[in-house]
Amino acid sequence: MLKRLFSTRGHALPTTTTNEAGGRAYAFSPEHALAQYALTGTVHNTFYATAEDQLSTVLALAGAVSPEFVAKTALYCRTHGFMKDVPALLVAYLAKADVKLMSAVFPAVIDNGKMLRNFVQIVRSGAVGRKSLGTAPKRAARTWFASRAPEVIFRQSTGQSPSMADVLKLVRPSPALASGAKDTMREALYGYLIGKDVDSAALPPNVQAFETFKSDTEASVPDVPFEMLTALSLTKEHWKQIARTMSWTQTRMNLNTLLRNGVFEDEEMVRLVEGRLKDAAAIRRAKAFPYQLLAAFRAAGGEMPRRITAALEDALEIATENVPTITGKLYICPDVSGSMGSPVTGHRKGATSAVRCVDVAGLLAASLLRRNPDAELLAFSDDVVKMPRPLNPRDTVMTNARYLASLPTGLAGRGTACSAPLRHLNEKGARGDIVVVVSDNQSWADFARSPGAASRTRGTAMAEEWERFRTRNPTAKLVLIDLQPNATTQVQTRADVLNIGGFSDSVFVLVSLFANGEVGAGAEHLVENIQSQSLTN
Numbered sequence: 001m002l003k004r005l006f007s008t009r010g011h012a013l014p015t016t017t018t019n020e021a022g023g024r025a026y027a028f029s030p031e032h033a034l035a036q037y038a039l040t041g042t043v044h045n046t047f048y049a050t051a052e053d054q055l056s057t058v059l060a061l062a063g064a065v066s067p068e069f070v071a072k073t074a075l076y077c078r079t080h081g082f083m084k085d086v087p088a089l090l091v092a093y094l095a096k097a098d099v100k101l102m103s104a105v106f107p108a109v110i111d112n113g114k115m116l117r118n119f120v121q122i123v124r125s126g127a128v129g130r131k132s133l134g135t136a137p138k139r140a141a142r143t144w145f146a147s148r149a150p151e152v153i154f155r156q157s158t159g160q161s162p163s164m165a166d167v168l169k170l171v172r173p174s175p176a177l178a179s180g181a182k183d184t185m186r187e188a189l190y191g192y193l194i195g196k197d198v199d200s201a202a203l204p205p206n207v208q209a210f211e212t213f214k215s216d217t218e219a220s221v222p223d224v225p226f227e228m229l230t231a232l233s234l235t236k237e238h239w240k241q242i243a244r245t246m247s248w249t250q251t252r253m254n255l256n257t258l259l260r261n262g263v264f265e266d267e268e269m270v271r272l273v274e275g276r277l278k279d280a281a282a283i284r285r286a287k288a289f290p291y292q293l294l295a296a297f298r299a300a301g302g303e304m305p306r307r308i309t310a311a312l313e314d315a316l317e318i319a320t321e322n323v324p325t326i327t328g329k330l331y332i333c334p335d336v337s338g339s340m341g342s343p344v345t346g347h348r349k350g351a352t353s354a355v356r357c358v359d360v361a362g363l364l365a366a367s368l369l370r371r372n373p374d375a376e377l378l379a380f381s382d383d384v385v386k387m388p389r390p391l392n393p394r395d396t397v398m399t400n401a402r403y404l405a406s407l408p409t410g411l412a413g414r415g416t417a418c419s420a421p422l423r424h425l426n427e428k429g430a431r432g433d434i435v436v437v438v439s440d441n442q443s444w445a446d447f448a449r450s451p452g453a454a455s456r457t458r459g460t461a462m463a464e465e466w467e468r469f470r471t472r473n474p475t476a477k478l479v480l481i482d483l484q485p486n487a488t489t490q491v492q493t494r495a496d497v498l499n500i501g502g503f504s505d506s507v508f509v510l511v512s513l514f515a516n517g518e519v520g521a522g523a524e525h526l527v528e529n530i531q532s533q534s535l536t537n
Contacts, residue, residue: 024460026492028499030064031527036482036501037061038077038086055127058086059093067098071105072533078109080529088118093128099136104535106140107147113156113164116144120167138171145173150189150204157193158227165194226250236262240269248282252296252312259304270305277311280318290319290397294363295355297398313398320367320397324512328433330375332368333421334361335439336407337381340416342440342484357483361438362404364481364507366397368436379407380420416442418480418490422465426472434477434515435469441482441490462490470496479511501526 028036037058062070074090087109094102110119120141123133133141145153145168157164168190175187188202200208209222217233221241229242239261246254251273263269276282293316300309340358369375373393379385385407391400418439425432466478478497480489489499498514500507 026460026463026489028489029527030061031069031530032493032499034058034061034065034069034073035077035526035530036499038073038090055089058089059128062090062093062097067094067101068535069530070094070097071101071535072530074109075105075533075535076530078111078115084115084118088115089122089128092119092122095123095134095137096129099134101535103136103140107143110140110144113153114159116141117159117162117164117167120162120170124162133170141167141171142173145171150183150186151206154189154193154204154207155225158225168194221245226254234261236265239263240266243269243273246276248276248279248286249288251276252286252288252292252315255296255300255304255308259301264305264308270307274307274311277308278314278318283315283318288315288319290316290363290367291355291360293319294359294398294401298355298359313396316398317396320370320508323367323371323508324515325371326368326375326434326512326515328515329431330368330372331378331421331425331430331432331435332365332372332375333378333380333435333437334358334365334404335381335416335418335437336361336379336385336404337416339440339442356405357440358405359401360483362401363397364438365404365436366391366400367508368511369393369400370397377404378421378424379404380417380424381408382415382417383420384424416440417461419461419465422462422469426465426468429472430469432469432473432476434479436479436481436511438481438483440484441480441488442484460490463492466491466497477514479514481507481511499526 027033070090071094074087074094078084078087091102091106091109094105110116119137120133122128123137124131148156153164162170173190175183175190177183184202185204188198189204189207191198192203192207200211203211206222206224209220210224210228213219213222213229214232217235217238221229221238223245226242226246229238234242239258240263243251243258243263251258255273258264258269258273264273293312297309297312297316300312336358340361341356343356365377365379369377369391370393377387377391379387387407391403393400416439418437418441421437422435425435470476476496478491479500480491480498481500482489491497491499493499498511500511
């Protein structure tokens with residue numbers, strides 16, 4: 001094992017493919033590639049790939065691995081990565097490939113109304129090879145309805161294409177209780193949602209309150225998702241009532257809506273929302289990703305009260321509290337090249353994220369710097385970017401993330417050369433213990449500065465530079481954090497190299513485990529984590 005693993009010291013292995021930018025790259029195993037797409041993909045257009053390309057790739061990868069691994073990937077990426085699109089796609093794929101495995105993971109992956117509608121939409125589209133739900137998927141969907149109280153089903157019934165009414169008509173869940181007795185409230189709700197005339201007295205209390213408010217806006221605002229109320233004539237006082245009952249996530253996502261409707265003209269409401277946003281327990285319960293707070297901060301306009309935006313900064317500090325302290329000399333290398341200006345969740349019609357890959361790279365880098373103030377930061381594009389001023393590790397994470405995202409993107413065609421920071425360190429003869437690179441991993445401009453280098457190696461430029469760095473620092477480790485759905489890497493996974501896909505705060509945990517030697521030598525840790533998932537109900 002050791003002989004094979006280190007036999008290429010000083011010279012990188014030949015590349016096995018090209019990446020989407022046309023540069024040299026190493027292909028992931030089908031299992032690793034599928035996991036990468038599941039943790040980063042939203043099946044929307046990115047800088048290099050269309051939504052159709054991503055869909056085709058995910059389905060091809062699913063076909064190249066075992067159905068069991070597909071099921072475990074869907075489970076892991078929903079329960080650990082909190083992704084939506086690709087896990088729903090994988091469960092839909094299993095509806096044709098292995099209905100027993102589909103049934104096993106359905107309850108944990110299709111865990112709310114949005115996920116149920118996603119699943120039904122994907123199956124009906126024909127993308128996975130069938131257009132009808134079939135017996136097993138219908139049974140799983142009926143169990144979904146039966147396992148939820150009528151009040152919960154109503155709260156999760158927002159959304160279209162398909163609507164919850166469409167799903168009900170397709171699935172036809174029974175309103176009967178497990179004992180066989182008729183559930184009058186459930187029967188009335190199902191009829192109400194599909195537009196039938198029903199006895200209003202039999203409806204769940206929250207539906208009755210909603211209907212009362214629709215006919216009399218002087219009544220109390222019902223405890224329903226506020227999206228159900230926005231088509232009504234709401235007053236400022238109504239919006240204040242809504243704001244008081246919003247969850248932490250609803251508040252974070254709808255600050256501009258509250259601002260437009262005059263809620264923040266009331267100082268008491270500013271204090272209430274401020275306190276909610278920076279409530280540490282609420283942030284943890286919401287499982288908030290740091291980038292979600294960055295998105296809220298970026299979306300807040302100049303008219304937003306300063307106390308609200310400051311609360312978002314405080315919340316971000318809390319959301320990144322598990323960032324590790326790393327022993328040894330650390331180099332942090334965020335990619336600020338042109339392609340990093342792409343939205344991190346892809347281009348979505350009418351719903352494109354304001355957060356770009358470069359914002360997330362800056363956020364991850366700034367978070368690591370906060371906990372590791374002696375680290376050296378090397379932003380790069382086609383070369384290492386000279387920063388107008390050094391970062392102050394004691395500044396807020398938000399401040400430093402915004403500064404990194406504002407750096408110039410380089411001169412040589414705004415290209416990406418993932419080898420640039422390692423080349424810079426090698427030219428200096430630098431010593432170090434761990435190098436963390438945050439990028440979209442689409443390196444192609446590496447040989448532009450020294451064209452002759454391309455003919456001297458069959459590996460990627462980054463792999464060659466890493467071998468040079470390791471010759472001087474034999475115990476050093478390299479972490480490649482890839483923010484976009486890709487099936488390739490610039491340096492292959494092995495004992496000293498870890499490839500990570502995604503941008504949740506769990507990335508920090510994995511970096512810490514790897515830096516401290518708790519990830520097995522040569523192991524593809526992500527694949528191992530997925531393989532360890534239990535599929536028993």
